[in-house]
Amino acid sequence: QAQTKMAAMMDLERTYIMIKPDGVQRGLIGDIVKRFEQKGFKLVAAKLYSPSRAHFEKHYEDLKGKKFFPSMIDYMITGPVFCMVWAGKGAVKTGRKMLGETNPADSLPGSIRGDFCIDIGRNICHGSDTVENAEKEIALWFPEGTNAWTSHSQGWIYE
Numbered sequence: 005q006a007q008t009k010m011a012a013m014m015d016l017e018r019t020y021i022m023i024k025p026d027g028v029q030r031g032l033i034g035d036i037v038k039r040f041e042q043k044g045f046k047l048v049a050a051k052l053y054s055p056s057r058a059h060f061e062k063h064y065e066d067l068k069g070k071k072f073f074p075s076m077i078d079y080m081i082t083g084p085v086f087c088m089v090w091a092g093k094g095a096v097k098t099g100r101k102m103l104g105e106t107n108p109a110d111s112l113p114g115s116i117r118g119d120f121c122i123d124i125g126r127n128i129c130h131g132s133d134t135v136e137n138a139e140k141e142i143a144l145w146f147p148e149g150t151n152a153w154t155s156h157s158q159g160w161i162y163e
């Protein structure tokens with residue numbers, strides 16, 4: 005019972021992490037997945053996917069009107085993206101820290117953007133910025149739902 009309750013709590017927070025076309029092209033899927041796995045977050049959904057322009061426009065609807073918006077969407081539709089949902093305590097905030105700053109030039113070494121990229125328009129990954137936006141993004145990218153499972157490491161990651 006206590007075990008089930010702990011599992012439910014640890015799974016409550018989920019974040020949407022996406023490897024953009026440049027990250028896929030540059031063979032960085034494995035490195036990025038590895039960091040989230042090693043941290044202790046739990047993968048509950050993943051797929052390689054080539055969505056429409058309209059789908060990306062919906063995902064980035066808050067940025068409509070920005071000068072960089074059209075070229076950013078052009079870049080996003082150049083190839084497949086790798087879509088993931090990671091679950092765990094503090095997954096949204098910690099996920100953002102693991103990605104680094106939006107501009108790779110401001111990202112510390114040790115972060116994904118700090119280690120793997122240079123330009124803001126080729127920053128290889130996306131991560132949800134709030135719990136509310138994470139749930140919206142998960143609904144948009146995984147209408148089929150995510151996978152419930154219990155990690156055997158759970159008791160070694162959470163106290």
Ligand code: UDP
Nearest residue numbers: 072076105106124125126127129130131133
């Ligand atoms: N972006 C860009 N130029 C800018 C600002 C943002 O090309 O001046 C791109 C960049 O790839 C970024 C994405 O637009 O990741 C979404 O911007 P946001 O501010 O949401 O940054 P993020 O949440 O990805 O860190």
Ligand code: MG
Nearest residue numbers: 130131132133
């Ligand atoms: Mg954002």
